[in-house]
Amino acid sequence: MEKLVSPKKTKEIVKKYGFQFSKSLGQNFLIDENIIYKIIDGAQIGKEDVVIEVGPGIGTLTQYLAERAKKVLAIEIDKNLIPILEGETLKGYENVEVVNADVLKVDIIKLIYEKLDGQKVKVVANLPYYVTTPIIMRFLEEEIPVKDIVVMVQKEVADRMQARPNTKDYGALTVAVQYYCKPHVITKVPRSVFIPQPKVESTVIRLKVLDKPKVEVEDREIFFKVVKASFAKRRKTLLNSLSMSSLGLDKEEIKKVLSMSSISEKRRAESLTIQEFAVLANNIAAIKKSI
Incomplete structure (x- = not known):
C-alpha cells in the first residue's frame, strides 16, 4: 500500500x-x-x-x-x-x-x-x-x-x-x-x-x-482531592482553598495540617512541589482517620 x-x-x-x-x-x-x-x-x-x-x-x-x-x-x-x-x-x-x-x-x-x-x-x-x-x-x-x-x-x-x-x-x-x-x-x-x-x-x-509513583501517599484519592481543591481557586491561599473544599475539614483543622506539613498558610497551590502535596495529603489522611 x-x-x-x-x-x-x-x-x-x-x-x-x-x-x-x-x-x-x-x-x-x-x-x-x-x-x-x-x-x-x-x-x-x-x-x-x-x-x-x-x-x-x-x-x-x-x-x-x-x-x-x-x-x-x-x-x-x-x-x-x-x-x-x-x-x-x-x-x-x-x-x-x-x-x-x-x-x-x-x-x-x-x-x-x-x-x-x-x-x-x-x-x-x-x-x-x-x-x-x-x-x-x-x-x-x-x-x-x-x-x-x-x-x-x-x-x-x-x-x-x-x-x-x-x-x-x-x-x-x-x-x-x-x-x-x-x-x-x-x-x-x-x-x-x-x-x-x-x-x-x-x-x-x-x-x-514510572515503575512506581513519584511520591508515596497514604491515600491516593485524598492526594488528588487535595491537589484539585488547592488549584480550584488558585488565586486564594491554601488555607482558604482547602477550607472551602469537600475534604471535610474546617479552617482550624486545615491550619493544623499546614503547620504539621511545615507549609505556610499564605502559600498558594502553584508554589507547592509534588513532594509537598504528598506531605500535605498524608497529614490530612492522618487527621481524617483520627476524627
Missing part, C-alpha cells in the same frame, strides 16, 4: 470513500513524514514492542508503526473509518488489528490480554484535543500495563504536563501527570502539517511511565 502521508494521497482516500471530517471528533489527519518519524523515534518503537494507537484516522501513522512494532492495536471510534482502514489502507499489514470502539469506554485491559498477549504496551496517538486529558489519565489511573505514552496534544496541554512550580502552566494536570510519569517534549508541530488545519499549535510529548 502506498504511504498515505502526502496531502495528495490523503485527499484521494478521503474523496474515494466520501469521508466527511467530524469536528465533534476532532479529526485532523497528519500529512508530514518528518513528524511521523519523530513520533516513532521518540517512542523508541522496536520489533518486540506492542502498540496501542488511539484514533488512527485513515491509518497514516499506523502504517509506519506497523513497520517497526511487533503488533499494533488501533482503536478507532468512528465507524465510517473502519472500511477505509480494514479494506484499503491497512489491508497488507498482518500485524495490525483495528477495533471500532470508544477508548474511554472499552475494556482496555481485556483487549491487551486478548489481542496483545498481556504484554506491556506503548501508547502512541494523535489525540483529539477535546478528550486528551481523560484518555491519558485513563491509561495512567486504571493500572493498565503501559510503559510509554507518546502523544500529539495541544501545545498548551503539553506545556502544563511538563510545567514546574511557580509558573502559570503549573496546575492539577501537571501534578497528576508527574505523579505517574516523567514528561519530555519530543517536538513542536505546526498547524500546516494537518488536513484540515486545526486552529491551535501542537506538541508531541513522551510520558515515560
Whole structure:
C-alpha cells in the first residue's frame, strides 16, 4: 500500500470513500513524514514492542508503526473509518488489528490480554484535543500495563504536563501527570502539517511511565482531592482553598495540617512541589482517620 502521508494521497482516500471530517471528533489527519518519524523515534518503537494507537484516522501513522512494532492495536471510534482502514489502507499489514470502539469506554485491559498477549504496551496517538486529558489519565489511573505514552496534544496541554512550580502552566494536570510519569517534549508541530488545519499549535510529548509513583501517599484519592481543591481557586491561599473544599475539614483543622506539613498558610497551590502535596495529603489522611 502506498504511504498515505502526502496531502495528495490523503485527499484521494478521503474523496474515494466520501469521508466527511467530524469536528465533534476532532479529526485532523497528519500529512508530514518528518513528524511521523519523530513520533516513532521518540517512542523508541522496536520489533518486540506492542502498540496501542488511539484514533488512527485513515491509518497514516499506523502504517509506519506497523513497520517497526511487533503488533499494533488501533482503536478507532468512528465507524465510517473502519472500511477505509480494514479494506484499503491497512489491508497488507498482518500485524495490525483495528477495533471500532470508544477508548474511554472499552475494556482496555481485556483487549491487551486478548489481542496483545498481556504484554506491556506503548501508547502512541494523535489525540483529539477535546478528550486528551481523560484518555491519558485513563491509561495512567486504571493500572493498565503501559510503559510509554507518546502523544500529539495541544501545545498548551503539553506545556502544563511538563510545567514546574511557580509558573502559570503549573496546575492539577501537571501534578497528576508527574505523579505517574516523567514528561519530555519530543517536538513542536505546526498547524500546516494537518488536513484540515486545526486552529491551535501542537506538541508531541513522551510520558515515560514510572515503575512506581513519584511520591508515596497514604491515600491516593485524598492526594488528588487535595491537589484539585488547592488549584480550584488558585488565586486564594491554601488555607482558604482547602477550607472551602469537600475534604471535610474546617479552617482550624486545615491550619493544623499546614503547620504539621511545615507549609505556610499564605502559600498558594502553584508554589507547592509534588513532594509537598504528598506531605500535605498524608497529614490530612492522618487527621481524617483520627476524627
